[in-house]
Amino acid sequence: MVADQVFNTPLRACHESLGAKMVPFAGWNMPVNYKEGIIAEHNHCRNHVALFDICHMGEFKVQGTGALEALDRIFARPVFNQPIGVCRYNFLLNDNGKVMDDLIVYRLDEEDFFIVVNAGTRYTDAERIKSQLPEGITFKDVSDQTAKLDLQGPEAADVLAAANVNIAELPRYFRWGNIEINGIPVLISRTGYTGELGFELYFDSSKAVDMWEFLLSFEQVKPVGLGARDTLRLEVGYALYGHELDDQHTPLDAGYAPMLKIEDNPDRNFTGKAALVATEPEWKLVAIALDGRRAARAGAEILKGEEVVGVVTSGAFGPSVGAAIAMGYVKADSGIDIGDDIELTAGRATISGAVTELPFYKDSSVRKKL
Amino acid sequence: MKYYSEDHEWIVVDGDVATIGVSEYAANELGDITYVELPAEGDDVTVGDTLGVVESVKAASDIYSPLSGAIKAINGALEDEPNLINESPEDKGWICKISNFDSSELNGMMNEDAYQDFLKEIS
Numbered sequence: 237m238v239a240d241q242v243f244n245t246p247l248r249a250c251h252e253s254l255g256a257k258m259v260p261f262a263g264w265n266m267p268v269n270y271k272e273g274i275i276a277e278h279n280h281c282r283n284h285v286a287l288f289d290i291c292h293m294g295e296f297k298v299q300g301t302g303a304l305e306a307l308d309r310i311f312a313r314p315v316f317n318q319p320i321g322v323c324r325y326n327f328l329l330n331d332n333g334k335v336m337d338d339l340i341v342y343r344l345d346e347e348d349f350f351i352v353v354n355a356g357t358r359y360t361d362a363e364r365i366k367s368q369l370p371e372g373i374t375f376k377d378v379s380d381q382t383a384k385l386d387l388q389g390p391e392a393a394d395v396l397a398a399a400n401v402n403i404a405e406l407p408r409y410f411r412w413g414n415i416e417i418n419g420i421p422v423l424i425s426r427t428g429y430t431g432e433l434g435f436e437l438y439f440d441s442s443k444a445v446d447m448w449e450f451l452l453s454f455e456q457v458k459p460v461g462l463g464a465r466d467t468l469r470l471e472v473g474y475a476l477y478g479h480e481l482d483d484q485h486t487p488l489d490a491g492y493a494p495m496l497k498i499e500d501n502p503d504r505n506f507t508g509k510a511a512l513v514a515t516e517p518e519w520k521l522v523a524i525a526l527d528g529r530r531a532a533r534a535g536a537e538i539l540k541g542e543e544v545v546g547v548v549t550s551g552a553f554g555p556s557v558g559a560a561i562a563m564g565y566v567k568a569d570s571g572i573d574i575g576d577d578i579e580l581t582a583g584r585a586t587i588s589g590a591v592t593e594l595p596f597y598k599d600s601s602v603r604k605k606l
Numbered sequence: 607m608k609y610y611s612e613d614h615e616w617i618v619v620d621g622d623v624a625t626i627g628v629s630e631y632a633a634n635e636l637g638d639i640t641y642v643e644l645p646a647e648g649d650d651v652t653v654g655d656t657l658g659v660v661e662s663v664k665a666a667s668d669i670y671s672p673l674s675g676a677i678k679a680i681n682g683a684l685e686d687e688p689n690l691i692n693e694s695p696e697d698k699g700w701i702c703k704i705s706n707f708d709s710s711e712l713n714g715m716m717n718e719d720a721y722q723d724f725l726k727e728i729s
Contacts, residue, residue, distance in 0.1 A: 528641075582666070
């Protein structure tokens with residue numbers, strides 16, 4: 237990869253013809269919003285259906301005898317007991333137990349896996365995974381051949397039904413399936429990044445424009461950019477790599493101990509485990525409800541009284557919450573807990589708020605029964 | 607008389623009172639406004655002082671005072687409806703009124719035509 241190169245997804249011309257405002261994101265030229273703006277797009281996803289171009293993200297295939305065992309040692313969350321048909325949110329760690337990426341592992345077959353990674357970490361992830369795979373297991377970066385569109389919103393299944401997809405064949409939450417949409421073979425999973433009922437679609441990148449235009453032809457569907465994607469995910473407390481997760485924090489710092497199940501599998505070993513279990517977490521990721529509309533941004537200090545106890549990782553006005561919200565790391569030994577009043581810096585001002593439970597937005601349709 | 611600054615503020619002068627706001631171009635660039643920090647009535651400001659902050663979903667931008675004078679009035683409606691700046695940037699979305707200013711400070715400002723030319727240059 238050339239350092240200053242900016243990549244375009246196959247849909248760049250589509251975005252431009254829709255009047256998108258394009259911005260660089262993780263080395264890609266991406267739509268931050270279309271003509272109606274971030275808040276209208278956010279609300280459209282909460283109430284109807286949003287279509288996101290996520291072609292920038294990376295996809296890998298790992299196949300061959302021993303792949304299950306190898307990936308179980310490479311990722312922090314167990315893979316060994318992941319059923320075929322299931323997608324699992326997981327973490328790639330460095331030797332210090334810090335997060336190199338958060339990703340989703342799809343178990344396609346006994347020894348056949350599909351891994352979806354962040355755009356900005358694609359190349360380092362590929363090297364890290366390949367370097368730990370034994371001989372005889374094949375690794376393929378299929379990102380360039382693979383288009384990814386996210387169809388998200390409470391009416392997403394209705395749109396697929398109108399597109400002649402049999403609803404009974406749609407995968408359940410965090411499961412995947414193979415279907416056809418508009419004659420195009422699609423790997424579909426019931427996953428997403430909005431807190432709404434929704435699906436992520438993977439298919440041949442040569443069909444990206446066809447699929448985009450086909451899905452936008454349904455009246456419930458509107459294109460939504462990365463700006464609203466960020467407020468949607470923040471309102472339900474999903475981590476964004478580079479903000480809540482990075483190579484300075486462990487998955488335990490970020491509160492993912494219940495997923496890793498380290499105590500339940502004492503004999504299981506994985507890369508980064510030794511460092512992870514050697515010390516108590518230094519940080520604790522918290523959710524903060526601010527008093528009012530004014531946002532604290534990433535990098536703002538978190539204050540308890542006069543003392544700086546942490547730093548904001550993401551902050552914005554939450555359109556569905558009607559107030560500013562934030563996430564951030566506080567020192568684990570600060571004793572800060574849910575219900576505690578804190579203050580956040582915002583330029584010259586300080587904003588008061590309280591540590592709260594996730595999600596901020598509670599009317600999510602993400603687990604809605606079909 | 608309406609003037610524009612290179613910081614994309616508009617100034618409408620009516621007698622000895624100047625009403626200040628952000629231009630339609632700036633409002634579009636900022637995107638959906640979610641919060642506005644207003645100055646306090648009675649404050650004295652000089653050119654370049656921070657009058658307040660306009661926050662959009664993605665970012666916060668300072669508003670700089672184009673004039674020196676006293677804050678005579680603020681648009682309190684923006685506290686509950688910050689998106690008035692998006693809906694009506696050069697009318698209902700006004701930010702504050704400044705009195706006791708030195709009208710020579712308007713000399714460097716653009717009129718509407720010059721501002722439109724300026725926008726073409728920077729785009």
